[in-house]
Amino acid sequence: RVDTGEELRFTTNFLWMCQGYYRHDQGYTPEWPDMEKFKGEIVHPQTWPEDLDYKGKRVIVIGSGATAATLVPAIAGDCEHVTLLQRSPTYFIPGRNENELADRLRQLQIDESWIHEITRKEILHNQDEFTRRSFEEPEAVRKELLDAVKLFLPEDFVEKHFTPKYRPWRQRIAFVPDGDIFQGIASGKASVETDEIERFTEKGILLKSGKELEADIIITATGFHLSVLGDIEFSKDGEPIDFADTVTYRGMMFTGVPNMVWVFGYFRASWTLRVDLMGDFVCRLLNHMGSHQAKSVTVEIPEKDKDMKLLPWIDPENFNPGYLMRSMHLLPKRGDKYEWQHTQDYWREKDELPAIDLDGDEFVYA
Template identity: 60%
Template sequence: MAEQAEAAPAADPLDVLVVGAGISGIGAAWHLKTQCPGKTFAVFEALDGIGGTWKIHTYPGIRSDSDLYTFGYRFKPWTGPPIATADQILAYMNAVIAENGLAPYLHFRHRILQASWSSRDRLWRVRVDSPDGERTVHARFLWMCQGYYDLSKGHTPDWPGFADFAGMVIHPQDWPADADIDGRRVVVIGSGATAATLVPAIADRCAHVTMLQRSPTYFVTGRNANDLADELRRLEIDESWIHEIIRRKVLRDQADFTRRAEAEPEAVKKELLMGVRAYLGRDFDIATHFTPRYRPWQQRIAFIPDGDLFRCVAAGKASVVTDTIERFEPQGIRLASGDRLEADTVVTATGFNLRFLGDIPFDIDGEPVAWNERLTYRGMMVEDVPNMLFVFGYFRASWTLRVDLLGDFVARLLRHMDDIGAAEIRPEPPAEMAATERLPWIDAENFNPGYMMRGQDRLPRRGRQPDWQHNQDYWTEKDEIPAIDLDGPGLVYRDAEGRVLGKDAAAA
């Protein structure tokens, strides 16, 4: 099992230090081993095993809200149902590790305390809290793969009277192993994918479960199966072919749906609500409880496999209440409407807190880096931060699609640096951009879930030029990122002595 690797990295300095052993970090390790076989690297993970979010989240029913043909890696065929449980995803990741000999590169309980760049040495000096105590590791390149939210604590609003509630309060991100909800009256606060997953997963155990939402979310329903994949398997087609065919079909369908959501939002809205109506019938108040105030795809659309949430509601095992909380009381929640929800247990499925690069302190030659003041180069490298790339995936497509794209890019970049004798690369925007407006990471008109709006000030900035923003468009980036001119504008290389290389040498 991958969880057994604890040996110290063999090289110092490492060519590459990967931070995080979730879906991004394991993908990064595969790309380094297969595309840069001469490079030394290690993967440091603060937890005691792989998985990241899939390890942390243990609430009932935990599952993906993306299909695994695209959430899975391009190089590892997915053979299970399109929507997978956390255990299935972890098993898939462990298979990737075992099949590719990645375990020796993984180092658990290695929490990064600080990362400091030395322009004199052209190295990152990384302080690490490890099982053997605090130590320092040096690396030529950092590949940051921690995801984008705080795994240590979920977001819980400060409601009036919250401390007065006499029952049990649980955040899904910190679900107790001994949580007893059998026969209890449970209120799940939230309307997103987590709430929609939890409600049907616990409905048969509770006396009753109520999903309390401030405003509705769009959902899409369907069978948790892929008919084309099943037919290709019946025809005994090779699994690698099936994976590629279904992956392309899913991506094409997603691209078409995204374009339709922008071009004809009312038609898409009608189709989504018809899918809900098919389960709940004509008498259910869909206008109040399942009709969002925003257009489709301004926030993530969660997939409800086999309509399980709606079937629970239709059967009377679960209720949906759309209202705001006035205050908590010892035995429940008083709503703004004056109604009262009685509860023995409250589950706060109210989202998460954004973090950038795990809130690790970074400095360059002793000067702290303020991420929220800097632009990013294509949402993967940060202005004037040397030899560092981070993974930030897609909101409207599977996160892992960008892991594979950036894995190819990093491998190509490292080989290019070797070819030209570069010890350092820094993204540097053109001089004329210095005085231009630095915009939030993402346009609220484009994508505006609560966690993003709450946390914009923790993220880097974007510019108006395409090279200086993460456009969240996989269907464009899948062609653009492989075609990036590594000697093009915005990327400045230096040798071990600090001399500028290539096209920028004369200007320097």
């Protein structure tokens, strides 16, 4: 127990790991030179102080992802000025914060349950189509994304500050409701610097270009630490388990580890879509074990797949955000056959996971 230090022991027949995938107690902040010299306050959004007063203050937000894009317009109205400082740009999707199809169906007085099902299917279809196009016609998708930002900001500004070097969907793409961050920049309440940090100073940050940014508060929206299975030290029969030595079965079970499923969702679609599919799978698996009077189930690579190539958890050419790249050495391996990897493909898995043959060679019951 955290409050008393008392050690408690629980026993279970089956372990379902649903703890998420990042460490909740501490965000990721790089170690920049001379951070201790800064006279102001340094804050990570994950541990935001309740008493932080940024009204009338000069604020620097370091980062280029969804947190930074959400934070800047949220505080810009109260700050003297807020500067978004990024090492490299990311892609954004500005759009209206509403669903036109749902609104139109409501005007037609369609039943709400129908509206939910239709709009849900359309959103999922559009996400899948966008992902497919980002691989098959990346330049066209890139142009569409940048053209949307150019509706708010000058072309040369977009070229300098909002044109990433990588193809779309190698990292997450943030939705910007009504282009709020771009409107804040256009109004002058916010500004952008694309540069690298040389070091911190008493007054703020010195950039490698030689420019110094002064600030009262520096917010490091620089990501999080990946938590692999809750950072728990697992052991089997007294021997520690190193998950990096295991191979994942569909991103949810691991070779040699009995009676455990790890909930890991999607990056390019709603996380909970996969949680839903896995909930059904776990129920089916437990019922199958019960009907066969099995106490244990473990996945193992069958003989026909023994010679398959083992690879990192995810292909960095496919998806490579910093939090994954920093922790790849902690994650299980994937095989080059799709059953032995987390495909990130909802449209495939929604049909395949319910059809998994629980008597297949990869399942070992005891």
